[in-house]
Amino acid sequence: MASKDGSGTKLSMKLLVDSKSQRVLYAEAGKDVVDFLFSLLTMPVGTVVKLLTADSMVGSVGNLYGSVEELDETYISHDHAKKALLSPAGGCASDKLLQLPPPETGSDVLYRCNYSSQNCRNYVTKVSGLRCPSCGGGMTTLDKPALVQPDGGSVASAVPSAAGAGFVQGIVTYTVMDFLKVAPMSSISGITLLNTFGVTDIGSLQEKTVQLGYDEGLEILKASLQSKTVLTDVFLVGKKRKA
Numbered sequence: 001m002a003s004k005d006g007s008g009t010k011l012s013m014k015l016l017v018d019s020k021s022q023r024v025l026y027a028e029a030g031k032d033v034v035d036f037l038f039s040l041l042t043m044p045v046g047t048v049v050k051l052l053t054a055d056s057m058v059g060s061v062g063n064l065y066g067s068v069e070e071l072d073e074t075y076i077s078h079d080h081a082k083k084a085l086l087s088p089a090g091g092c093a094s095d096k097l098l099q100l101p102p103p104e105t106g107s108d109v110l111y112r113c114n115y116s117s118q119n120c121r122n123y124v125t126k127v128s129g130l131r132c133p134s135c136g137g138g139m140t141t142l143d144k145p146a147l148v149q150p151d152g153g154s155v156a157s158a159v160p161s162a163a164g165a166g167f168v169q170g171i172v173t174y175t176v177m178d179f180l181k182v183a184p185m186s187s188i189s190g191i192t193l194l195n196t197f198g199v200t201d202i203g204s205l206q207e208k209t210v211q212l213g214y215d216e217g218l219e220i221l222k223a224s225l226q227s228k229t230v231l232t233d234v235f236l237v238g239k240k241r242k243a
Helices: 031-042 045-052 061-070 081-086 187-196 214-224 230-242
Strands: 002-005 008-018 023-029 174-177 182-184 205-212
Touching (some): 008 031, 023 187, 031 174, 031 182, 045 061, 045 081, 045 214, 205 214
Antiparallel strands (some): 008 205
16 A cells, blocks of 8 residues: 655555564465565666675675776776676666656656557656566657546656556465465464464554655665564664664
């Protein structure tokens, strides 16, 4: 479910928190949140480094990115090689997370896929060259400006503009584990999960609704590369650190 605040559109999901151990057991999420999480799999490594900055990357990939940034044009094989590495096609050329509404910028320029199939026409983007989620082609065809959704929000980066678009169906609620395993939710699966976690004191469980915006999306991306307790790190530990 999406909501509006001063920084733009945010998604929301409901966490089940064990207050004794201060950890997220799992989350209940809709199609919009799951589409965002799955879209992280489509991001090239170069885009991930660009979004998170080379200094914050675990391992040595950040050093590769920094090397390309610092490399003199004399040593680059052709004009577009450096851009292809630092802002790879199909990635977030303007530092935007796929499937997640970015902070409002006021830009009304939109692009569509170069192909004209019905599925391709379901997508628009503010980033020229973004890969079409339907066919994989470049989205560089200039579209009509200022498309506005009924709630007043502008069409965001690669957000499906027709029902049924995206990665998953919106007919069920999904369970998102702390380590980002995703599955359709059922009452039986919820009971099974509590048994798996060894929860005996139901009174220690708390429901917590959290907002997922661009900043939280970056934190999830970063934590997903470093941690097995992503939701706890972002929405419990992270919030305490900022407080």
